[in-house]
Amino acid sequence: MRHEFRMSVGADPAGVREVNAAFAGFAEAHALAADVRRSLNIALDELLANALSHGRTGRDPCSVTVEVGLDQDQVTVTVTDNGTPFDPFERDAPDTTLSVEERPIGGLGLHLVGQLMDQVSYQRREGHNVVVLVKRLVNG
Amino acid sequence: MQISTRTSNDIHIVGISGSLDSTTSPEAQKSLDAVLAGAKKVALDFSQLDYISSAGLRILLGAAKQLRAKGGTLGMFGLNQSVREVFDISGFSSILPVYQSEAEALGAL
Numbered sequence: 001m002r003h004e005f006r007m008s009v010g011a012d013p014a015g016v017r018e019v020n021a022a023f024a025g026f027a028e029a030h031a032l033a034a035d036v037r038r039s040l041n042i043a044l045d046e047l048l049a050n051a052l053s054h055g056r057t058g059r060d061p062c063s064v065t066v067e068v069g070l071d072q073d074q075v076t077v078t079v080t081d082n083g084t085p086f087d088p089f090e091r092d093a094p095d096t097t098l099s100v101e102e103r104p105i106g107g108l109g110l111h112l113v114g115q116l117m118d119q120v121s122y123q124r125r126e127g128h129n130v131v132v133l134v135k136r137l138v139n140g
Numbered sequence: 141m142q143i144s145t146r147t148s149n150d151i152h153i154v155g156i157s158g159s160l161d162s163t164t165s166p167e168a169q170k171s172l173d174a175v176l177a178g179a180k181k182v183a184l185d186f187s188q189l190d191y192i193s194s195a196g197l198r199i200l201l202g203a204a205k206q207l208r209a210k211g212g213t214l215g216m217f218g219l220n221q222s223v224r225e226v227f228d229i230s231g232f233s234s235i236l237p238v239y240q241s242e243a244e245a246l247g248a249l
Contacts, residue, residue: 017163038191038222041159045193049162096231100204108230109194115229 003030004069011051011062011081019044019066030070036135039116040068040075043133046109047079047088051129054086074118077133086129087122089114143171151249152179153242157188160196169199176203180212183245187218192226204236213237217245 005026009015023044027037044066051064062083069076093114094107114120119134141164144155152175160168175182182203204214217239219227227233239245 013163035222041191042193045161049195100208100235103201108197112194112229
């Protein structure tokens with residue numbers, strides 16, 4: 001049986017906190033394993049922070065819809081926003097071998113998402129950015 | 141997210157509990173800046189840290205750069221599996237000293 005929740009928030013810090021709180025409740029209610037929950041927490045934070053910084057429609061912050069679906073063997077997260085077109089996964093991976101002095105601050109977030117999730121995809125659909133993430137449950 | 145600070149000899153130990161993400165990083169940054177102003181050796185206690193995203197990594201890198209510029213060091217201990225994984229993916233494991241325990245961190249810093 002599939003469990004899911006869906007919510008729409010503004011792309012602002014209050015919106016991110018609302019999603020975090022809803023996801024925490026969902027994870028607890030369905031006893032998601034800690035490692036899966038943490039990976040999804042991180043991925044959600046990266047995508048929402050990304051929508052905050054890139055996803056503006058003119059002068060207004062865009063709105064973001066988050067859907068989380070839990071199936072027997074995987075969790076699927078869909079993040080949709082109405083901001084300017086932005087493919088979060090088309091950038092080159094950052095150089096993770098540089099020293100503390102050489103390291104630029106930033107540029108790691110979307111690389112983390114790609115590594116922590118089992119599948120990531122991006123589509124521009126009807127004026128929206130649609131990102132779909134899949135995390136498999138090892139013992140699902 | 142909650143932050144606690146204590147000292148052991150000349151080492152400042154900063155405990156961060158909960159999550160270090162885009163919503164909590166601004167506050168963590170402020171607390172850490174206050175410690176960094178008067179410290180050369182800082183150990184971050186991550187034993188109660190649930191997860192860290194890139195917003196948190198950004199703060200750690202900034203703190204490491206700041207300390208290194210004045211001849212100080214930043215180390216951390218108590219990483220859970222998730223935090224350790226993020227450190228490995230981002231390459232932070234090889235640029236920042238990670239210790240198994242508080243005792244090990246205090247002995248090495």
